[in-house]
Each structure stands twice: as C-alpha cells, then as structure tokens.
Amino acid sequence: MLPYIFFAFALLTVGSALLILLTKNVLYAAFSLLLTFLGVAGLYVLAGADYLAITQVMIYVGGILVLMIFGVMLTNKDREGGPDTTATTQHHNQFMGTLAAIGLFTVLLIAILKVNFSALSGASGSLLNQSSVAITGIQLMTGFVLPFEVAAILLMVALISAAYIAGKSKN
C-alpha cells in the first residue's frame, strides 16, 4: 500500500514540476507550483517528517506562493498586448536548457544507481510510528539553538530589507 501512495505523490510532484516547465502562462505555473509543494509535503510524511510537512505547506504555500502570485499580478500591468491580458512568459535557450537538465539528470542517476545504500544502518521505520514534533522541539532548543537564533535574526533582516527595497520610488 505504501509504495502506491509514494508513487502517487511522486507523480504529482514531478508532473506538476513538468507543468511549470512546459506552460507559458505564468499563473498556471504558479498553481502548478502549489501542487508541487503539496506533493513534496506528502513525500515528507512518507519519510516520517510530519512536522516538516505541515511547516512546508504553511510557509511555502501560505507564504511564498502567495508572495509570488502578488509579484505576478503587480508586474503585469504595463505590457502592450491589446485585448489579451493573460500573463505569459516566453522561452529562450530551450535547447541548451534541456541539454543541461538531461545531462545533469543522467549524472545524478548514474551516481544514485552506483552507490550501495544498504551500508547505511538505523532505518528501522520507527520514524513512521511516532510524531516528530516532540523531538523537533527538543532539538531546536538543545542541539540547534544557534541556527534557531540566527534564523530569527535572518528573518528580521529579510523583513526590513524587503520592505525597504520594494518601497515607493523616490521620484
């Protein structure tokens, strides 16, 4: 049962990513990105990272995606296009892009197939039987307290800088 669910979420993720690549409509791309994020959240749950899955949905879908749709709507006004006002994007360097992507994928594929992962130990599947919220909280306060505090400072810096950069122009 579990492999079928994994295959469904993997298909959703990679299929939506291909949709982003193939479509020329920017809003279709944004909503395909939404599906990709949801598929990745499903994969996190299947890997025993349930807290991370919910965090992914909240931050990526609820924050970053909304910000991107904001960006699309605000950068779409001054195009000369006549009666058709859908936000579209063009493609350039298509051959080089696909060549680079296929080449990179081949290299990664060969690397994954050559490695003997059975030498790794400790995967007893116990992560799927418990919630990861408690241990995430403990780790954030003990082993990862420094990145936690630095991330708080980073978010404050990003907030101030984004508000300043996108502010009203001086003319």
Next chain:
Amino acid sequence: MIPLEHFLFVSAALFCIGVAIIIIKRNAIVVLMGIELILNAANINLVAFSQHDPHRIQGQMFALFVIVVAAAEAAVALAIVLKVYQHFRTANVDEISSMKY
C-alpha cells in the same frame, strides 16, 4: 519503508527540472519558481537521509532551516523584482539589460 533510492530519484528529477526552468524561462518570477524547486529537491534529499537517524533527525532540522532561508530569500528576491519593474516596466530578464540607472 520506502527504499532510499526512490526519494533520491524524485529529488534528482525535481532538481533538473528546476535547472531547466531557470535557463529556459524569461519571466523573472518563473525563474524564482525554479529556484524554489531546487531548494525543495535538496530538502527531499535531506529528509530521505534523515530516516536513518531516528534519534536526532538532523536532516529534518537542517531542512527546516533551509525552508526558513528560502522564505527570506524569496521575499527579498520578489522585492528586487518589484523595484526593477518600477524602473524598467518589464519583468522579462532579457530586457533588463542596462546597468546605468
């Protein structure tokens, strides 16, 4: 349990599609979408390997901080795109070609 290689295949596919999006697309915001895809692929890798670390889940903790940094970076990048649009009146990366203000 799902074998580790399956997670890595999905992550590699997502990464390569993200790279293709960054190279092919001309709208700056779609390029940012490609960057987010790449970050998600790295996160899937981290979470897949942290299945082997059930006592400290270091991979998941690092993935959490990757999500935080991605959010901060997306906010600042979109602010820059908006500012560039205010000046150039276009979000097309091929037309934002002059450095002189």
